[in-house]
Amino acid sequence: xxxxxxxxxxxxxxxxxxxxxxxxxxxxxxxxxxxxxxxxxxxxxxxxxxxxxxxxxxxxxxxxxxxxxxxxxxxxxxxxxxxxxxxxxxxxxxxxxxxxxxxxxxxxxxxxxxxxxxxxxxxxxxxxxxxxxxxxxxxxxxxxxxxxxxxxxxxxxxxxxxxxxxxxxxxxxxxxxxxxxxxxxxxxxxxxxxxxxxxxxxxxxxxxxxxxxxxxxxxxxxxxxxxxxxxxxxxxxxxxxxxxxxxxxxxxxxxxxxxxxxxxxxxxxxxxxxxxxxxxxxxxxxxxxxxxxxxxxxxxxxxxxxxxxxxxxxxxxxxxxxxxxxxxxxxxxxxxxxxxxxxxxxxxxxxxxxxxxxxxxxxxxxxxxxxxxxxxxxxxxxxxxxxxxxxxxxxxxxxxxxxxxxxxxxxxxxxxxxxxxxxxxxxxxxxxxxxxxxxxxxxxxxxxxxxxxxxxxxxxxxxxxxxxxxxxxxxxxxxxxxxxxxxxxxxxxxxxxxxxxxxxxxxxxxxxxxxxxxxxxxxxxxxxxxxxxxxxxxxxxxxxxxxxxxxxxxxxxxxxxxxxxxxxxxxxxxxxxxxxxxxxxxxxxxxxxxxxxxxxxxxxxxxxxxxxxxxxxxxxxxxxxxxxxxxxxxxxxxxxxxxxxxxxxxxxxxxxxxxxxxxxxxxxxxxxxxxxxxxxxxxxx
Ligand SMILES: Nc1ncnc2c1ncn2[C@@H]1O[C@H](COP(=O)(O)OP(=O)(O)OP(=O)(O)O)[C@@H](O)[C@H]1O
Numbered sequence: 001x002x003x004x005x006x007x008x009x010x011x012x013x014x015x016x017x018x019x020x021x022x023x024x025x026x027x028x029x030x031x032x033x034x035x036x037x038x039x040x041x042x043x044x045x046x047x048x049x050x051x052x053x054x055x056x057x058x059x060x061x062x063x064x065x066x067x068x069x070x071x072x073x074x075x076x077x078x079x080x081x082x083x084x085x086x087x088x089x090x091x092x093x094x095x096x097x098x099x100x101x102x103x104x105x106x107x108x109x110x111x112x113x114x115x116x117x118x119x120x121x122x123x124x125x126x127x128x129x130x131x132x133x134x135x136x137x138x139x140x141x142x143x144x145x146x147x148x149x150x151x152x153x154x155x156x157x158x159x160x161x162x163x164x165x166x167x168x169x170x171x172x173x174x175x176x177x178x179x180x181x182x183x184x185x186x187x188x189x190x191x192x193x194x195x196x197x198x199x200x201x202x203x204x205x206x207x208x209x210x211x212x213x214x215x216x217x218x219x220x221x222x223x224x225x226x227x228x229x230x231x232x233x234x235x236x237x238x239x240x241x242x243x244x245x246x247x248x249x250x251x252x253x254x255x256x257x258x259x260x261x262x263x264x265x266x267x268x269x270x271x272x273x274x275x276x277x278x279x280x281x282x283x284x285x286x287x288x289x290x291x292x293x294x295x296x297x298x299x300x301x302x303x304x305x306x307x308x309x310x311x312x313x314x315x316x317x318x319x320x321x322x323x324x325x326x327x328x329x330x331x332x333x334x335x336x337x338x339x340x341x342x343x344x345x346x347x348x349x350x351x352x353x354x355x356x357x358x359x360x361x362x363x364x365x366x367x368x369x370x371x372x373x374x375x376x377x378x379x380x381x382x383x384x385x386x387x388x389x390x391x392x393x394x395x396x397x398x399x400x401x402x403x404x405x406x407x408x409x410x411x412x413x414x415x416x417x418x419x420x421x422x423x424x425x426x427x428x429x430x431x432x433x434x435x436x437x438x439x440x441x442x443x444x445x446x447x448x449x450x451x452x453x454x455x456x457x458x459x460x461x462x463x464x465x466x467x468x469x470x471x472x473x474x475x476x477x478x479x480x481x482x483x484x485x486x487x488x489x490x491x492x493x494x495x496x497x498x499x500x501x502x503x504x505x506x507x508x509x510x511x512x513x514x515x516x517x518x519x520x521x522x523x524x525x526x527x528x529x530x531x532x533x534x535x536x537x538x539x540x541x542x543x544x545x546x547x548x549x550x551x552x553x554x555x556x557x558x559x560x561x562x563x564x565x566x567x568x569x570x571x572x573x574x575x576x577x578x579x580x581x582x583x584x585x586x587x588x589x590x591x592x593x594x595x596x597x598x599x600x601x602x603x604x605x606x607x608x609x610x611x612x613x614x615x616x617x618x619x620x621x622x623x624x625x626x627x628x629x630x631x632x633x634x635x636x637x638x639x640x641x642x643x644x645x646x647x648x649x650x651x652x653x654x655x656x657x658x659x660x661x662x663x664x665x666x667x668x669x670x671x672x673x674x675x676x677x678x679x680x681x682x683x684x685x
Pocket of ligand 1: 208473477478519
């Protein structure tokens with residue numbers, strides 16, 4: 001059905017299609033002149049007291065009500081123009097592939113249930129068709145000329161067939177529903193697992209790509225459910241098609257003009273359904289970044305970690321206003337789209353009613369002019385009624401397939417994207433240990449970064465050495481450590497273990513040989529014991545090994561003071577769960593690394609949260625551990641660095657100085673300055 005507005009929006013969202021602020025001349029990204037107006041308050045979205053509505057209007061909860069520009073979406077929240085590209089034709093062309101993918105997913109998830117649903121539904125559809133044809137037989141028998149008993153006798157076989165088909169339809173329908181009840185959760189489960197498997201397989205730097213994160217959120221929000229729905233609706237479509245073919249067959253036999261009229265009656269409804277689905281999907285695409293920010297802020301408002309700072313900085317009203325703004329943007333957009341959907345459905349229904357009237361009118365005209373017998377007319381009326389019902393169900397199923405197809409396309413798109421970003425297929429296995437690691441001309445940039453975080457770095461690590469990386473904030477230490485740990489792959493240069501490029505090894509096998517103490521260790525919501533044992537989760541180590549690692553990391557003492565000692569759950573979200581201080585979490589992280597027992601230990605500011613005694617103890621143990629191993633140390637505490645065998649000084653991603661402490665002090669460069677500055681601070685303290 002032609003639709004001026006629809007044609008206009010097929011390639012680009014029309015002005016009234018976009019959220020208020022998205023419509024900038026620069027294709028979604030406001031230019032510098034457009035930005036201030038589009039972004040509302042000069043404070044970058046946060047309404048200060050002066051910026052709040054001048055008329056002092058407030059919402060039901062006493063918070064300010066937003067109007068106009070305050071609800072503008074900043075450029076970084078506006079999602080891509082992808083919404084505009086999901087034209088009907090484009091989607092229709094993608095559907096066969098999507099259906100095949102969804103079908104494969106279902107088949108792999110539960111082949112028996114998939115086959116059962118398919119078989120039962122199709123047989124139920126066939127029973128339906130038989131029922132319909134027998135009704136025609138019944139009507140034909142009853143309305144023919146002759147005495148009543150004879151007419152009843154003529155109708156009886158068809159009547160029996162009708163009853164039998166009805167019963168079979170019910171039984172088969174129930175069995176299909178049971179099989180479907182088993183299949184849908186399995187498909188959803190398989191889709192969810194696929195999502196997680198692919199998410200955890202991508203290159204670490206992919207996590208810094210906002211486009212990928214967008215795709216992840218879209219896939220995660222509706223994808224798994226869409227997979228199940230798609231399979232379901234495809235089967236519904238086939239079932240109803242069988243019914244339609246039966247109705248169409250009957251109608252064609254009765255009078256050839258009735259069939260095209262029947263199809264005409266269903267077209268407007270189908271058009272309205274598809275258009276409505278597309279409007280909904282495009283709304284979701286437009287709002288994805290708004291929702292993401294809302295979830296992030298809502299999380300911050302409700303999380304234990306941010307609760308103290310939120311109060312200390314009296315951030316409550318600022319954050320609430322921000323969330324309220326985002327919710328208002330989303331709600332306004334949802335209301336606007338829902339109005340358009342209702343209008344579309346109304347137009348579809350009205351046109352459908354006209355077309356249905358036309359069909360029945362033609363039938364009456366055929367009867368009136370004697371071109372059709374009354375018995376045939378009765379059967380035709382019945383077949384038209386059923387046919388329209390089937391066509392509407394087909395339109396509904398097609399709409400569902402279209403709608404779920406859009407979401408499943410998001411899911412599939414994310415899977416394809418993640419597969420392309422997956423780490424390379426396992427190559428050779430990294431050797432169990434090494435005599436030396438060398439970095440030659442290593443350069444690495446984060447996605448979309450203007451400058452490399454690590455630039456043309458040469459570095460040598462020999463077994464048993466402790467080397468230190470120092471430099472100002474942002475000089476590239478952590479990134480270099482991540483490259484050494486095999487977490488990132490350099491865009492240029494090579495990381496070599498005993499002369500062999502690690503790019504040729506299975507990345508997992510490289511990481512198996514590395515233990516890392518991260519700057520901000522993850523607070524795993526597991527027991528204290530598990531928090532250490534996951535350092536090598538497949539190691540069959542007993543309690544003694546866990547405790548030895550805890551002692552080495554200086555965690556044993558405080559763990560023994562917890563309510564359930566090593567079995568204490570380290571999360572306040574669980575009964576009897578405990579929370580730890582930053583320093584205690586860090587000690588657990590160090591213990592975890594000791595437990596991992598790897599030839600290369602990388603410590604990224606392992607003592608930042610530790611008190612002086614704990615720091616001294618940890619360094620003492622690190623030196624002991626370095627026997628036969630290699631330790632890379634990143635720290636801002638220069639006193640801890642001076643014992644290192646070699647020190648690399650980084651500046652803007654490049655190594656600018658290297659050597660032992662005395663050598664670097666004598667050179668009087670950056671290192672000497674940093675060391676002297678810190679030493680003098682201690683002396684003057
Ligand atoms: N995930 C990331 N995505 C994009 N850029 C990043 C990311 N992590 C770090 N950077 C950038 O890379 C550069 C080096 O950061 P890196 O964390 O390696 O420095 P650092 O020397 O460890 O700093 P610090 O002493 O503060 O820990 C910085 O400019 C930083 O902004």
